[in-house]
Amino acid sequence: MWLSTFYTKLLWAVLFLGVALNITIRQMKKWETISEYIYKTPFGNLRKDRCEMPDGKVIDSYYVHEYSDWVNAVVLTKNNQIILVNQYRHAGGDSFLEIPAGKIEVGETYSEGILREVREETGYTSKANPIKIGEFMVNPAIQNNKVVTFLILEAYKAGEQCLDEFEDLSIHTYDFDELDELIKMNKIKTQLFTVHAYYTVKDYLKHE
Known part of the structure; x- marks a missing residue:
């Protein structure tokens, strides 16, 4: 579990370094999607998306769990x-x-x-x-x-x-x-x- 502490400190160090050096992370483009629901329940929903990536590649069935x-x-x-x-x-x-x-x-x-x-x-x-x-x-x-x-x-x-x-x-x-x-x-x-x-x-x- 010492790894958890190590990675937490490493994450904070990277974040602070990024702010200090004004480093920005490239914002990637969102995918275009067409959605339908497999089911909806009070606990959560399962959604199936047809996704088109920025380079034109298409994923026909990408499943997303929706929760509060x-x-x-x-x-x-x-x-x-x-x-x-x-x-x-x-x-x-x-x-x-x-x-x-x-x-x-x-x-x-x-x-x-x-x-x-x-x-x-x-x-x-x-x-x-x-x-x-x-x-x-x-x-x-x-x-x-x-x-x-x-x-x-x-x-x-x-x-x-x-x-x-x-x-x-x-x-x-x-x-x-x-x-x-x-x-x-x-x-x-x-x-x-x-x-x-x-x-x-x-x-x-x-x-x-």
């Missing part, structure tokens, strides 16, 4: 405890410790969405405004949505969980700094978004 934008948050208490939820993930065939996360509902801002998700999944909330850490495309090769990551400080227990019918989550707390070692030593089962958010927030806090 997602939000997640590293939630820290006054005692520097990180709030995680443990839940079974059917596709992964196992249980995973994760930071609170979910999708944006119609009419919500990203800040409103993450506060709602944290409150529903954990019972925790905060009087401090969520700090936006960044937004990232989830998988731009085949998905159209992004995940917006927040840091929530001074979180406190405000009530019980308010879970959906098919949600089954348990709440776990860890010392924020100790989680680093647990991830590196593979002592907890977690997933990409949680690891990425953790190290991004850790880097953010170093510079505050």
Whole structure:
């Protein structure tokens, strides 16, 4: 997992160097497309595009998964405890410790969405405004949505969980700094978004 830290630092170095040297990345032309839907569901849609590339090449069937934008948050208490939820993930065939996360509902801002998700999944909330850490495309090769990551400080227990019918989550707390070692030593089962958010927030806090 030290590679995650290495690549995060390398990415920041490249970004800062690009700004310092006024380096620009060439904006590539968009493809021309004709679209049809294979299916639409409340969970997400599958779209099939016929794509014509700038050089004239044609891809007859390019499949795109459409999802609502997602939000997640590293939630820290006054005692520097990180709030995680443990839940079974059917596709992964196992249980995973994760930071609170979910999708944006119609009419919500990203800040409103993450506060709602944290409150529903954990019972925790905060009087401090969520700090936006960044937004990232989830998988731009085949998905159209992004995940917006927040840091929530001074979180406190405000009530019980308010879970959906098919949600089954348990709440776990860890010392924020100790989680680093647990991830590196593979002592907890977690997933990409949680690891990425953790190290991004850790880097953010170093510079505050």
